[in-house]
Amino acid sequence: MRLNGMIHVRVRQYDEGSLATFLQRKVTGYHNRPTMAGLLLVTGLLALAWVLATGPLSLAALLVFGGGAMLLVVRFPWLAWIGLAVALPFSSAVDVGRLSVTDLLLVAALAIWFADGVRRRSLRLDASALAALTLIYVASC
Secondary structure, eight states: OEETTTEEOOOOOOOTTSHHHHHHHHHHGGGTSOOHHHHHHHHHHHHHHHHHHHSOHHHHHHHHHHHHHHHHHHHSTTHHHHHHHHHHHHHTTOEETTEEHHHHHHHHHHHHHHHHHHHHTOOOOOOOHHHHHHHHHHHHO
16 A cells, blocks of 8 residues: 555455464454453463473473363364273372372363253253262262
């Protein structure tokens, strides 16, 4: 764009599906004002980049593969059961307070199942003796 023959301004146009347009809309919203969620997103991405760049390789691998696994489990909730089955022999030996990591993974898998059922509007919870005994067991832990 040329203004009065002296100033040249080049405006870069992004297509609607580009990453730059996505990040710009997340940070500024649709009214071109910074939003709190957008600022938190940028701050989180910068913190993640700093940890990946300066931290040890094992931490970086854990963050990358753990984040990828979480994205897959959120997209395909049935993968949580496979992950639980693979981790079962190792996670049972690690205790966090009174619970083992297996218990925590089971709770996470059930929460993902519940959230997926709510999202699809296909969740059916029937009252039964087994459900009551399960609730009593969980309350006693």
